Amino acid sequence: MNVVKLGELIEKWSEAGFPYLAEDERKPIEQGFLELFGALRKGDERVRADLEFLDSKFSKPILTDYDLKEHFSRLMQKCGVDEKQRALFENKLQVSDICAKVPMERLRDDRCLYVAVDKEADTQYQKRAENILTRIIEAKGEANELLAEILKDNPVIFYFEDRNGQDACMSEVFLHGKRRPLMVIEKGMMDAAQVNEDYLATTITHELGHWIDFASRPVDYFGKERHWQEYFADISGYQMAKNAGYDAQVLISEKEKFAKRHREWLTRTNKELPDKTIFEERVDLLHNMFGKNDKQVNTLSLIQAKQKMR
Numbered sequence: 001m002n003v004v005k006l007g008e009l010i011e012k013w014s015e016a017g018f019p020y021l022a023e024d025e026r027k028p029i030e031q032g033f034l035e036l037f038g039a040l041r042k043g044d045e046r047v048r049a050d051l052e053f054l055d056s057k058f059s060k061p062i063l064t065d066y067d068l069k070e071h072f073s074r075l076m077q078k079c080g081v082d083e084k085q086r087a088l089f090e091n092k093l094q095v096s097d098i099c100a101k102v103p104m105e106r107l108r109d110d111r112c113l114y115v116a117v118d119k120e121a122d123t124q125y126q127k128r129a130e131n132i133l134t135r136i137i138e139a140k141g142e143a144n145e146l147l148a149e150i151l152k153d154n155p156v157i158f159y160f161e162d163r164n165g166q167d168a169c170m171s172e173v174f175l176h177g178k179r180r181p182l183m184v185i186e187k188g189m190m191d192a193a194q195v196n197e198d199y200l201a202t203t204i205t206h207e208l209g210h211w212i213d214f215a216s217r218p219v220d221y222f223g224k225e226r227h228w229q230e231y232f233a234d235i236s237g238y239q240m241a242k243n244a245g246y247d248a249q250v251l252i253s254e255k256e257k258f259a260k261r262h263r264e265w266l267t268r269t270n271k272e273l274p275d276k277t278i279f280e281e282r283v284d285l286l287h288n289m290f291g292k293n294d295k296q297v298n299t300l301s302l303i304q305a306k307q308k309m310r
Contacts, residue, residue: 003050006032010057069093072232075216079236080142085289092231092285125160125190129183132201136208141243143236147208150215156181156208164188166195168203170210170233181211198241202251205240209233227278234282238290252286259283 009029033054039047069090076086133156137148157173157180165186173182189195189203210233234251242248259279266273276284 003032003053007054007057010054068228071217072213072228075212075232076235078142078146079212079239081235081239081289085235088285088288089231089235092281093228122160122187122190125185125187126158128190128192128200129158129185129204132197132204133208136201136205136240136244139240139244141239143209143212143239144243147212147240150212151181154180154215156183156211159184160190161186164191166203168207170207170214172214179215181215183207196250198247198250199254201244201246202237202241202248202254205244205246206233206237206251208240209236212236227281230278230282231285234286235289238286248290252283252290255279255283255286 006029036047036051036054040051072093073086073090076089081089136144137151138144159182161184163186166189168183168185168189171182171184172179183204185203189200210229213229213232213236234255238248238251241251259277259282262279263273263277266277
């Protein structure tokens with residue numbers, strides 16, 4: 001595998017706006033990463049430099065940090081976040097240089113790129129996701145109304161990945177020259193026996209928060225301020241879920257669980273850690289902005305429970 005050539009391929013792909021690739025175009029990128037991650041799992045630390053080199057080819061910042069702060073501050077206002085909460089958010093941005101030193105690895109596996117969109121996605125999963133999305137965009141609240149306006153002529157495409165994990169990802173696909181929001185959800189997340197409605201809904205609203213962010217930027221911007229993106233998606237996702245009647249506190253409790261597992265994993269792998277990881281910083285921000293007892297009753301769940309009792 002020629003890492004330099006692979007880097008050039010990724011760079012061209014990035015410059016084109018990350019369109020979904022044909023099978024013959026996608027395979028070299030996917031195979032290259034599989035080989036590198038495979039070597040890393042076997043203890044070959046030399047491949048870390050190759051992975052860092054390839055990661056540097058994925059994004060080309062065009063806006064300045066100041067522009068990004070203005071971008072997020074403007075969106076926070078549009079989402080109805082009050083002045084005190086905005087100050088908490090902007091203060092958190094000040095520590096982004098510190099956070100950048102915190103390992104961002106997410107209990108990593110081999111998955112790097114997604115396969116082409118499955119046009120025959122499971123109808124049960126599709127219906128469940130669409131019902132949640134409808135409830136979100138029809139809810140009153142500035143964040144929900146902003147999302148509804150963004151999605152009005154550009155609806156979300158759902159793709160259900162054949163994995164039993166509980167994760168989701170917001171991306172985009174170019175169809176007929178137009179950017180379309182693409183949400184990839186692992187099938188384990190869609191299993192009602194494993195994941196309740198509040199957890200699924202807050203996962204979806206977090207990802208939709210990313211689309212509010214992405215859709216409001218210049219189309220040619222591909223930045224790497226991942227921490228800022230996550231802060232905003234957490235905050236806007238919390239608001240949208242609460243406005244739609246879901247228990248938004250689930251968003252915080254699930255992130256607390258992940259932050260704990262993440263720290264335990266980093267400790268086992270002998271990473272040098274600061275007092276707080278980025279995931280712990282995110283949980284702190286949500287607690288400070290929304291408190292631990294800001295619970296919204298899931299009215300849909302109550303109605304369903306009453307129907308069962310009858």
